[in-house]
Amino acid sequence: MSNPDEVLGRWWQALCTELGIAPDADPEALLDLAGTAAHSIVRPAAPLTTFLVGYAAGLAQADRDGLASLVERAERAAEDFG
Incomplete structure (x- = not known):
């Protein structure tokens, strides 16, 4: 059985390749x-x-850094929602 973290890492790389992008993003933060x-x-x-x-x-x-800031803002918004 495949390790879910390995599968997810391979998926991240495969999708980035398919989309022709190389995001400077932290998948764990997302x-x-x-x-x-x-x-x-x-x-x-x-x-x-x-x-x-x-x-x-x-x-x-x-x-x-800009992406990290947006992630932090969204985290706070989600935690404060409702």
């Missing part, structure tokens, strides 16, 4: 954000939250 959104709001909020953070980062042409 997973943590998804978990916070899923537990603080509702489960379907997880992919929507990470998508919107990525979209905002793309629009802002954010570097790694």
Whole structure:
């Protein structure tokens, strides 16, 4: 049986290759954000939250620090929601 972390790491690399991107992102931080959104709001909020953070980062042409800041802001928003 495959290790889920290994599978996820391979998926991250395969999808980046398929999309022709090399994101300067921390996959673990994105997973943590998804978990916070899923537990603080509702489960379907997880992919929507990470998508919107990525979209905002793309629009802002954010570097790694800029993305980390957006992730932190989204974490706080999810924790404070409702």
